[in-house]
Amino acid sequence: MRYSLVLPLVLAGALPAAADGLYTGGPDAAPDLVQRIADDSTLGTEALLSPEGDLIAQGRYIATAADCAACHTAPGGKDMAGGYAIASPMGAIIASNITPSKEFGIGNWSEEQFAKALRQGVAPDGHLYPAMPYTAYAGMTDADVHALYSYLMQQVQPVDVAPAQQTQLGFPYDQRWLMAGWNLMFAGGTPAQAADVAPGAEGRGAYLVNVLGHCQTCHTPRNLLMGETSSAYLGGADLNGWHAPNITSDKISGIGGWSKDEIVSYLRSGAAHGKAQAGGAMAEAVGKSFRHLSDADLEAIAGYLKTVPAIHAEGQTIPSYGVTKAADVQMMAFDAPIDHAPRAMADGSSTDGAEIYAGACSSCHQLDGAGTADQFYPSLSTNSATGGLSAANLVMAVANGIHRETNGYTVSMPAFGDTLSDPQIAAVSNYVLTSFGNKDLSVTAQDVAQMKAGGPTPWLLRATPWLLGGAVLVLVLLLAALIGVIRRKR
Ligand code: HEC
Ligand code: HEC
Ligand code: HEC
Incomplete structure (x- = not known):
């Protein structure tokens, strides 16, 4: 057995948490x-x-x-x-x-x-x-x-x-x-x-x-x-x-439904309104690299992505950016006692997602999740972070925040990883999913803990002790066979 090992190119997704306090900006x-x-x-x-x-x-x-x-x-x-x-x-x-x-x-x-x-x-x-x-x-x-x-x-x-x-x-x-x-x-x-x-x-x-x-x-x-x-x-x-995410030309599972201009705008600024924004390693790539490319080069990238063979995720019927908010959301959100939310966050007592949302998120994303008019604070529906088949970017944005340098201004969402417990991050994520995104998705506190720790352990790493054990076994058997052969010859 050959141990071709290897390391995935996992970039440190954990960007320095936005230094801002919870309610700055606004x-x-x-x-x-x-x-x-x-x-x-x-x-x-x-x-x-x-x-x-x-x-x-x-x-x-x-x-x-x-x-x-x-x-x-x-x-x-x-x-x-x-x-x-x-x-x-x-x-x-x-x-x-x-x-x-x-x-x-x-x-x-x-x-x-x-x-x-x-x-x-x-x-x-x-x-x-x-x-x-x-x-x-x-x-x-x-x-x-x-x-x-x-x-x-x-x-x-x-x-x-x-x-x-x-x-x-x-x-x-x-x-x-x-x-x-x-x-x-x-x-x-x-x-x-x-x-x-x-x-x-x-x-x-x-x-x-x-x-x-x-x-x-x-x-x-x-x-x-x-x-x-x-x-x-x-x-x-x-x-x-x-x-x-899937960035093939598939109209549902990929970015086949994005216009070329939207792709260019995303690579230039890190945001395509009503579709997606760049957090984690993508924020870094946009900030240090893509936004500096010439217009012609960004257009060439967008043109090529349109030709990448579509990969469709079984069962997905709506694009991740195509999910609109639940009809009853307004009511749920307005019912939440805003005044109580900071207390709920501070003492870690509440795992009521609506309450946490009202206290921690609504100042920027608004109670109804629609964001600000200019979308500097983006809508949480029609957003690929909440409407797709993975809740990872929602959870990680809440835990680690978003920090992106662009020419002349900084995009920043505070990190809640230290203020909210894992059960609270799960609760607010589930509230966002049911209210504004993919209702079929939900996350547990264990899921949150695993994502914060870098995601599931890859097979190769889990299997390493077995692979090593297997290699030793193969060597022992080979040696035994060899000794047997030598003996027989004698
Ligand atoms: C995704 C992260 C990443 C990017 C992007 C990257 N590098 Fe590296 N590079 C590394 C790491 C990590 C090492 C050390 C690898 C090791 O120790 O085996 C390395 C090693 C090297 C080395 C070997 C240095 C030595 O002393 O052995 C060279 C040369 C190098 N990189 C050049 C470049 C250049 C030029 C670019 C851009 C075209 C680039 N790298 C982009 C991560 C990166
Ligand atoms: C270092 C890792 C990394 C590299 C390199 C990278 N991406 Fe990304 N990309 C990501 C991550 C992570 C996201 C999710 C960001 C988020 O939603 O916060 C993403 C998101 C995107 C999205 C949004 C998709 C959606 O449906 O939300 C597009 C489009 C995209 N990347 C295109 C590109 C292109 C084109 C390149 C190369 C020119 C590229 N990316 C290189 C990690 C990377
Ligand atoms: C101080 C303002 C502010 C607060 C408070 C805030 N956000 Fe954000 N949020 C932002 C900004 C800014 C972005 C990124 C916009 C961009 O990239 O253009 C963002 C992006 C997001 C995204 C998209 C993530 C991605 O990777 O695509 C999600 C989901 C999100 N926020 C959810 C939340 C939730 C849930 C809360 C409460 C726990 C919250 N936000 C609190 C400002 C805020």
Whole structure:
């Protein structure tokens, strides 16, 4: 038995909880959203970030589109100096210092060595874990690798310090050479040709999605050995407690019903009104990467997503963003004694979902769940976080909050993970589901605890002791057989 191990690319979904107090902001504080999004799009496409600029500018654009900083720049840390811990079921994997520091970074690496690490996951001193998305970057063109290398070497400041933490996984996952077996099964792929994927070329959208944006590393479910399940490409996957939804062209289960403009607006600002907003790892990807892409590139992504083969979830009849609120909601909500809610939250006594909703949520999302007129505080019906087949993003948004940087303003929902107990988060989530979302879904306090802890333990990890035991057994049997053979020969 081969232990191809492996780590899923589980990005730390746990964004720093919004620092705001519970009732800050408030609907009245929301400035004009349309204006902010307009500001956003102009800022994102500056000449500096032009995909066709000079070599260094091109390299910076590739680094942005491929979101190297998402992992290699720790929150509050120096550019590309590493140290960010990427949560994986096997333990935290610490991103490396990739500044041109000769001692602590990649300052001594040739372009060839850099390309091999980037595309094949093999660094000069050994195999990398696939928490570094080399399975996606395998397709990067020579020209883009060259630009990226030039940018990192010439433009990024060397940081002569090693990341504060080290990756320390338990046996057998600390055996990096085992990745060679995994790579045979799940990595590889050939670099694209520059002419096929240049800005404006037909293959541009696929290149942005599969190679630079590495969307599939989060949106494609993983198999038992944690490789991507290619037959379910972009079909939706659980991700460290959150859920990266189905983004295939299916009109019901995917985003086939979204217009191209809505996809572009979502990638640019993190919100498509009446459909979805970006929390968790997607908030980070929008904030650091997608919103900086050129209009043409975002349109290419939207165009390509429209062609991705539809994957339909058995039994789903309404799109996740198509669920409208229950007819009797208004009554339920207005019955709730608003004055009592803060007390209920403070002493943890109430598990009445309506009461908690009135106290903790209604100041922004409104009692009737419709949000504010400009949707800066979004409606909780016709919202993919509440109307789909998974309650994960609702629960995780409540527990961890939402924090997204966009040009010129910050989107922030406070985290309730410390103020509300797991039974209370379950209660308010169930109230939101029955009132505004998918009435057939419900969550228990145990579900909430599991999501907060990063989701269910993957099979490979649960099976590791058995696999190890099995391997020892196979060895013993082999040895016994061998001894038998030798004896018989004698
Ligand atoms: C999803 C997170 C993630 C993204 C995105 C990412 N990396 Fe990494 N990268 C890592 C992690 C984690 C490691 C360390 C892996 C290990 O220890 O096996 C790593 C390792 C590396 C290494 C090897 C460094 C060494 O000293 O061995 C290089 C080079 C590298 N990344 C470059 C890049 C570049 C360039 C980009 C953008 C094109 C990028 N990475 C994007 C997570 C990421
Ligand atoms: C690091 C992981 C990650 C990467 C990379 C990523 N996504 Fe996501 N995506 C998510 C998560 C998690 C959500 C759910 C966000 C939420 O609802 O709060 C999401 C949500 C979305 C949605 C909204 C879908 C819906 O029905 O609500 C779209 C569209 C989307 N992503 C497109 C993309 C595209 C296109 C790319 C690549 C260019 C991409 N994503 C890359 C994790 C990721
Ligand atoms: C201070 C204002 C505020 C409060 C209080 C608040 N929210 Fe939010 N909520 C937001 C903002 C802002 C967003 C994100 C909007 C965006 O991304 O454009 C959001 C997003 C959401 C989402 C979408 C999550 C996703 O991943 O797509 C859900 C569901 C949600 N809130 C539920 C709740 C619930 C339930 C409560 C009460 C426990 C609550 N909110 C309290 C402001 C608030």
